[in-house]
Amino acid sequence: MHFQPMSKRPTDTETFDLGAFLPYQLAVLSERVSRGFSAIYGARFGINRAEWRVLAHLASARGPLSVREVHARVSMDKSKVSRAATRLEELGLIEKRRNDRDRRLVALSLTEAGAGLVAEMTPVANAYETKVLSHLGEDAETFRKLVNRLLEELE
DSSP states (O other), X not given: OOOOOOOOOOOHHHHOOGGXXXXXXXXXXXXXXXXXXXXXXXXXXXXXXXXXXXXXXXXXXXXXXXXXXXHHHHTOOHHHHHHHHHHHHHTTSEEEEEOSSOTTOEEEEEOXXXXXXXXXXXXXXXXXXXXXXXXXXXXXXXXXHXXXXXXXXXX
């Protein structure tokens, strides 16, 4: 009996194209968009990405949030949120208040200066978003709807 050698079948890792893998593409895209925006607000307002996210979430919450709540909303390590909150407090942009019943709990809220900074940053953020979406042309609204759907479905 004569055996023909089996042709070598590619392994999953040999056929896997990381550049075409959607989770990787989304991570790269997110990093590029975030880096582009952080360069703008970093230069103009002197804050970093974590600080921007804390400010933005406090502004959208319309009231005090705990470090734990901010951490859950911004998808950052609690230590990064805590460091950002400490720096923002030093800059006079947020206020920390300890809970009278549980001293471990801290509520964060915008100061008047913090709210003013967010108000100044908002048009800059909107302009950057418009610039990014302009690359999609007439597909921009469809893209937004699909991103929102994924965010809801993958929660």
